[in-house]
Amino acid sequence: MKSTPFEGQAPGTSGLRKKVRVFQQPGYTENFIQAVFDVVKPEAGATLVIGGDGRFHNRTVIQQAIRMAAANGYDRVLVGQGGILSTPAASHVIRKYEASGGLVLSASHNPGGPDEDFGIKYNITNGGPAPETVTGAIHERTKTIDRWLTVEADDIDLDAVGETVVVGMTVSVIDPVADYADLMETLFDFAAIRAMVKSGFTMRFDAMGAVTGPYAHEILERRLGLAAGTVVNGTPLEDFGGHHPDPNLIHAKELYDLMMGADAPDLGAASDGDGDRNLIIGRGRFITPSDSLAMLAANIEVAPAYRGRLAGIARSMPTSAAADRVAEALNVPIFETPTGWKFFGNLLDAGKVTICGEESAGTGSDHVREKDGVWAVLLWLNILAARGVGVDAIAREHWARFGRNYYARHDYEGIDTDRANALMEGLKARLGELPGRGFGPLTVAVADSFSYTDPVDGSISANQGLRILFDDGSRVVFRLSGTGTQGATLRVYLESYVPPSGDLDAETAAMLAHQINAAEEIAGIAEHTGRAAPDVIT
Ligand code: VG1
Ligand code: CO
Numbered sequence: 001m002k003s004t005p006f007e008g009q010a011p012g013t014s015g016l017r018k019k020v021r022v023f024q025q026p027g028y029t030e031n032f033i034q035a036v037f038d039v040v041k042p043e044a045g046a047t048l049v050i051g052g053d054g055r056f057h058n059r060t061v062i063q064q065a066i067r068m069a070a071a072n073g074y075d076r077v078l079v080g081q082g083g084i085l086s087t088p089a090a091s092h093v094i095r096k097y098e099a100s101g102g103l104v105l106s107a108s109h110n111p112g113g114p115d116e117d118f119g120i121k122y123n124i125t126n127g128g129p130a131p132e133t134v135t136g137a138i139h140e141r142t143k144t145i146d147r148w149l150t151v152e153a154d155d156i157d158l159d160a161v162g163e164t165v166v167v168g169m170t171v172s173v174i175d176p177v178a179d180y181a182d183l184m185e186t187l188f189d190f191a192a193i194r195a196m197v198k199s200g201f202t203m204r205f206d207a208m209g210a211v212t213g214p215y216a217h218e219i220l221e222r223r224l225g226l227a228a229g230t231v232v233n234g235t236p237l238e239d240f241g242g243h244h245p246d247p248n249l250i251h252a253k254e255l256y257d258l259m260m261g262a263d264a265p266d267l268g269a270a271s272d273g274d275g276d277r278n279l280i281i282g283r284g285r286f287i288t289p290s291d292s293l294a295m296l297a298a299n300i301e302v303a304p305a306y307r308g309r310l311a312g313i314a315r316s317m318p319t320s321a322a323a324d325r326v327a328e329a330l331n332v333p334i335f336e337t338p339t340g341w342k343f344f345g346n347l348l349d350a351g352k353v354t355i356c357g358e359e360s361a362g363t364g365s366d367h368v369r370e371k372d373g374v375w376a377v378l379l380w381l382n383i384l385a386a387r388g389v390g391v392d393a394i395a396r397e398h399w400a401r402f403g404r405n406y407y408a409r410h411d412y413e414g415i416d417t418d419r420a421n422a423l424m425e426g427l428k429a430r431l432g433e434l435p436g437r438g439f440g441p442l443t444v445a446v447a448d449s450f451s452y453t454d455p456v457d458g459s460i461s462a463n464q465g466l467r468i469l470f471d472d473g474s475r476v477v478f479r480l481s482g483t484g485t486q487g488a489t490l491r492v493y494l495e496s497y498v499p500p501s502g503d504l505d506a507e508t509a510a511m512l513a514h515q516i517n518a519a520e521e522i523a524g525i526a527e528h529t530g531r532a533a534p535d536v537i538t
Helices: 028-040 058-071 087-096 132-144 178-187 190-198 213-223 253-260 289-302 322-330 345-349 373-387 391-402 417-433 513-523 525-529
Strands: 016-019 047-052 076-084 101-105 117-123 162-166 169-174 203-206 267-271 278-282 285-287 313-316 334-337 355-358 362-365 404-415 442-449 466-470 475-480 488-498
Touching: 028 058, 028 101, 028 117, 028 132, 047 058, 047 087, 058 076, 058 101, 058 117, 058 162, 058 169, 076 087, 087 101, 087 117, 087 178, 087 373, 117 132, 178 213, 178 373, 190 373, 203 213, 203 253, 213 373, 253 267, 253 278, 253 285, 267 373, 278 289, 278 373, 278 391, 285 289, 285 391, 289 313, 289 322, 289 355, 289 362, 289 373, 289 391, 289 404, 313 322, 322 334, 322 391, 322 404, 362 373, 373 391, 404 417, 404 525, 417 442, 417 466, 417 475, 417 488, 417 513, 417 525, 442 513, 466 513, 475 513, 488 513, 488 525, 513 525
Parallel strands: 047 076, 047 101, 076 169, 203 267, 313 334, 313 355
Antiparallel strands: 016 117, 101 117, 162 169, 267 278, 278 285, 355 362, 404 488, 442 466, 466 475, 475 488
16 A cells, blocks of 8 residues: 655654554554564564554554555464453563564553554564664654555454464464463462462452453462452453553552551552553552562572572663662672663573563563563562561561662653753753752762663663762652653652661651752753642652
8 A cells, every 4th residue: 555654653662652543544553564564574484473452442453463464474473362462471472482573552551542542562583672773763664654565354353262364374363361371380489379378368459451450360360369359450441441551659549548558468469551560569568669679689589480590680770779789789780771671672682681670660580571560460479478478578678688769750741842852951951060069968979861882782872861860879860751642751760778777667758858859959840841740759
């Protein structure tokens, strides 16, 4: 079919994300998928995995993609039943069946529905998000594309497991859960977790009307014996029940309230739209994602598949340095990457790291090449079973040994793009003047724009966030989101460190008050954004 380019088809932090209405424009989705195929050039015999988080428009795009894959020379497509594959499950399926790559259809934690968001991401043969060299080439291709290829064929039945042939290409509709659940059994001590459950351990898992429901029902309730009803909001819905499937204290407030109340189970957990994020709350104790990464890394060797093989830890730059202290104590390397899981792929492939994480509630390991919400929950369960203590005790012990990194992220959402850019550009231009200057009791030690050189392939990713490091070890980081679909979102990341001898049980907001004031003074957030306070604090 003849076509002309669309503006703005640049993959962001995690694929191309736009409003559904944008993807529904004739040729828009097709252009992007064709640009992917033009760049990756499937070889004869190539297999493509297609999976999605079940949101509105998922089934339509899957049918389009199947016909286009047939026209572009793929030999086989694997697609999850009902169009469902969580992002980590898609990563596993790509690896297990040695596919050449996959299309992951999701806008993750963004809301779904006709007026909400959709997204397409291409993952490469290692199962992970395409690196910037590939996403850059895809974007370039979208600027010159003048045709897309398809075949004449009926929609296939996505709801029945089985095989269909579409113009010479085999389409296999597969059980979306089985392969993934089997993989989890090879990683963790299911017998120990089952024994803990038998002795009275209880939990609630909130699937938020998103993709992890079927995975959690199968693994937590069927395979691990947790009571029916442990998993709530366990049916994937096209609009996630009208909520943001974002596992944080705002959007998973009901879970948080339960965990802080008198009837709290032992563990509360939640996952996001596409199943790659996790929220962990113990009875009376919220664990920040940055702390969770550090605590999981410190204890990972209790899980059978990780015994004696923690090679290194990676975290994204804005993630707190809690994991750094664990790496230091365990004498393994720590890597600091830009935001987005695509930067962990090379480190994992090279065997340099075993566990990685981000402050945005993503944790994962070398079992796949995506962050993995259910995996993180299972690792917590394995640790609780092996250690025989609760979440709060694990956290307190951890801080008593390593100290505590108080941490928060302030988001200013949907602000005017020009004003957001002006804030960032203005601050970037002034970075050189900041070292030595005092803001309240804090003095700036270093101020820079974060640039990353990949230690495996040497590629450089510049402009990955503005860092202000203070002389007491605390810091403020400024970044613009690369996943939003409306205006710009400014993220301000705040962190301060207290050693084991300090106050380990204080309120986060109080412990970050100086950094919050400094951030305002340094960047003029209120003036630039017109907002007196952040929209979301996580
Ligand atoms: C956000 C998070 C980032 C995460 C990305 C994708 O990106 O900050 O850590 O990797 O979302 O997660 P940004 O550019 O908006 O800050 V998901 O669960 O949307 O695939
Ligand atoms: Co996600």
